[in-house]
Amino acid sequence: MALAALKPLVRRHAEIGIFLIAALLVLWFSASSDGRWANFYNLASVLQVTATLGLMSLGVALVIGTGEIDISVGSTFGMGALVYLWLALRVDPALAMLAAVAVGAAIGAFNGLLITRTGTPSLIITLGSLMIFRGIAIALTEGFSFSIPYGDRSGATYWALGGGDLLGINTALVWLVVILVVLTVTLKMTPFGNRLLAVGGSASSAHSRGVRVDRIKLAAFVLSGVLAAFSGTLEAGKLGFADGSMGRLMELQAIASCVLGGCLLAGGRISLIGALVGAFVLSSIQSYLVVMGVKPQWFMLLLGIIVVAAAYGDRRLRNWSVTR
Amino acid sequence: MPDKTPLIQVKNLDLYFGAFHALKNVSVDFHSGELVGLVGDNGAGKTTLIRVLCGIHKPTSGEVWFDGRQVKEFHPKLAIDNGIETIQQSVGLCDNLSIARNFYLGREPVRRIMGIPFLDMGKMRDLSTKVIREFGLRDNVSADDEVERLSGGERQSVKIGRAVEFKNRVVIMDEPTNHLSVREREHVNELALQLKEQGLLVIYITHDIFQVHKLANRIVIMENGEKIEDALTSSMTADQLEEVIRQGGRKVEKREAV
Numbered sequence: 001m002a003l004a005a006l007k008p009l010v011r012r013h014a015e016i017g018i019f020l021i022a023a024l025l026v027l028w029f030s031a032s033s034d035g036r037w038a039n040f041y042n043l044a045s046v047l048q049v050t051a052t053l054g055l056m057s058l059g060v061a062l063v064i065g066t067g068e069i070d071i072s073v074g075s076t077f078g079m080g081a082l083v084y085l086w087l088a089l090r091v092d093p094a095l096a097m098l099a100a101v102a103v104g105a106a107i108g109a110f111n112g113l114l115i116t117r118t119g120t121p122s123l124i125i126t127l128g129s130l131m132i133f134r135g136i137a138i139a140l141t142e143g144f145s146f147s148i149p150y151g152d153r154s155g156a157t158y159w160a161l162g163g164g165d166l167l168g169i170n171t172a173l174v175w176l177v178v179i180l181v182v183l184t185v186t187l188k189m190t191p192f193g194n195r196l197l198a199v200g201g202s203a204s205s206a207h208s209r210g211v212r213v214d215r216i217k218l219a220a221f222v223l224s225g226v227l228a229a230f231s232g233t234l235e236a237g238k239l240g241f242a243d244g245s246m247g248r249l250m251e252l253q254a255i256a257s258c259v260l261g262g263c264l265l266a267g268g269r270i271s272l273i274g275a276l277v278g279a280f281v282l283s284s285i286q287s288y289l290v291v292m293g294v295k296p297q298w299f300m301l302l303l304g305i306i307v308v309a310a311a312y313g314d315r316r317l318r319n320w321s322v323t324r
Numbered sequence: 325m326p327d328k329t330p331l332i333q334v335k336n337l338d339l340y341f342g343a344f345h346a347l348k349n350v351s352v353d354f355h356s357g358e359l360v361g362l363v364g365d366n367g368a369g370k371t372t373l374i375r376v377l378c379g380i381h382k383p384t385s386g387e388v389w390f391d392g393r394q395v396k397e398f399h400p401k402l403a404i405d406n407g408i409e410t411i412q413q414s415v416g417l418c419d420n421l422s423i424a425r426n427f428y429l430g431r432e433p434v435r436r437i438m439g440i441p442f443l444d445m446g447k448m449r450d451l452s453t454k455v456i457r458e459f460g461l462r463d464n465v466s467a468d469d470e471v472e473r474l475s476g477g478e479r480q481s482v483k484i485g486r487a488v489e490f491k492n493r494v495v496i497m498d499e500p501t502n503h504l505s506v507r508e509r510e511h512v513n514e515l516a517l518q519l520k521e522q523g524l525l526v527i528y529i530t531h532d533i534f535q536v537h538k539l540a541n542r543i544v545i546m547e548n549g550e551k552i553e554d555a556l557t558s559s560m561t562a563d564q565l566e567e568v569i570r571q572g573g574r575k576v577e578k579r580e581a582v
């Protein structure tokens with residue numbers, strides 16, 4: 001059978017499942033929405049959502065690669081957005097972005113240090129910081145407005161930081177592509193990437209070979225915080241305003257993107273491109289529900305059902321690939 | 325040998341895992357050019373002792389001296405930098421990485437492009453391929469294969485090959501012949517002797533009493549976290565050695581009195 005020849009390919013590349021699912025969904029959505037989904041304007045907006053969710057997912061994927069998990073990224077995203085909006089007009093948008101990224105790095109370091117120094121599971125620590133920084137965001141936005149009037153959002157920096165389009169598509173997508181390439185090269189072709197995956201594969205074996213396991217994990221959490229805050233910056237750059245609930249529940253979507261994209265939660269095996277396609281699938285489904293006029297209260301339910309179905313299909317595909 | 329200062333000196337070492345007393349006041353010296361057999365029952369503390377030497381465990385109290393300097397910080401990186409290579413009993417390979425990547429884990433060769441260190445995959449592949457062939461891995465296994473698919477013996481050969489390739493001053497072997505076929509066992513034992521001849525310190529843990537009696541010039545016996553015997557191999561027959569281990573610490577005094 002010609003299909004059997006594909007088995008080794010599927011086995012080696014866990015992300016193939018999500019590519020197939022993405023292709024099928026695109027066909028289905030295009031065919032069934034009478035042009036309301038598959039038009040340039042809508043697809044550009046899907047790509048913008050993919051870019052912000054995708055950047056966050058890349059960071060989460062790196063943490064998953066070390067065998068840990070980071071669910072604080074939704075709040076970090078919100079903090080990044082608020083810091084950027086607060087400083088962009090008062091100081092300078094480029095400096096505001098750097099400050100947002102620094103806050104993200106600090107949240108990541110907070111997570112990483114607590115986890116490696118105390119040996120507490122990352123699920124608990126990052127659940128705590130998810131709530132802590134959400135609380136801070138809500139407190140900060142009470143009585144204050146975090147916004148930049150449209151007229152003040154001119155200039156190349158605003159344009160580059162999610163405030164403008166390139167060929168009709170939000171500039172966030174350019175950031176996504178560049179960062180994807182940089183991180184993929186780092187993961188596959190540098191000692192840091194080798195050690196990161198080793199730590200996720202077997203922390204005790206990596207340790208026995210002289211790898212500084214704690215430093216690798218800390219670096220992954222810092223990168224995750226940086227990417228989430230940067231993603232929040234780009235979203236704030238597009239919207240021009242933010243409230244305390246910005247990025248709520250996005251952490252769950254980011255984790256779902258990673259898992260759909262072939263990242264093994266046990267660690268050691270991740271696909272960055274897969275996580276991105278996972279983010280694309282999630283944003284596509286959301287936009288499909290919108291254009292089909294599904295009432296927002298059904299979103300979560302339908303999204304959840306589709307995620308479960310996709311995960312199941314992916315599992316079937318992988319099981320098939322290891323049969324003879 | 326006793327006239328030289330020891331390469332590794334362990335003084336009054338105690339180690340607790342929580343409330344469990346795994347090493348009890350262990351003192352032992354190791355010299356360059358020695359092949360020391362470390363034997364004793366399951367759970368006696370052999371692996372725990374060598375894991376202190378290679379930096380995995382930090383002792384609760386006591387001192388470790390390496391080459392005349394006291395070891396202050398315990399981390400495998402520092403032990404490896406000191407020239408201590410270890411074939412570990414149950415760790416050492418990451419299943420999710422290729423043989424080549426495992427081989428160089430923690431000491432990856434790099435080529436810098438604009439200052440950025442990139443893995444020198446060519447070098448990693450070539451050397452690890454050469455070594456796994458020397459150690460009897462067949463052509464159906466390539467250095468790019470993930471360790472996950474290797475058999476028990478193949479994994480052991482990768483670990484041994486790696487330690488021998490990077491040998492420097494000390495090679496610690498924790499039950500190195502596990503999973504190996506007769507021919508590979510002989511190969512490993514020959515290598516252990518060669519390393520000793522080259523002036524390295526070899527610490528060899530095994531349950532094969534008769535084998536270690538042939539190989540080692542000194543035998544250290546552990547029992548329940550304690551060192552109960554430390555003697556030149558020439559001072560006892562293999563049968564006596566087996567008897568001491570079988571009886572545990574209780575009969576040592578008596579045997580020496582006879």
Ligand SMILES: Nc1ncnc2c1ncn2[C@@H]1O[C@H](COP(=O)(O)OP(=O)(O)OP(=O)(O)O)[C@@H](O)[C@H]1O
Nearest residue numbers: 341344346364365366367368369370371372373413
């Ligand atoms: N990380 C750990 N935490 C708790 N207990 C441990 C740990 N490592 C070892 N032990 C305990 O310490 C004791 C000594 O173990 P060790 O591995 O040193 O024995 P060993 O002499 O190497 O035995 P074997 O011949 O079976 O390999 C055992 O009782 C073991 O259960």
Ligand SMILES: [Mg+2]
Nearest residue numbers: 370371413498
């Ligand atoms: Mg042992």
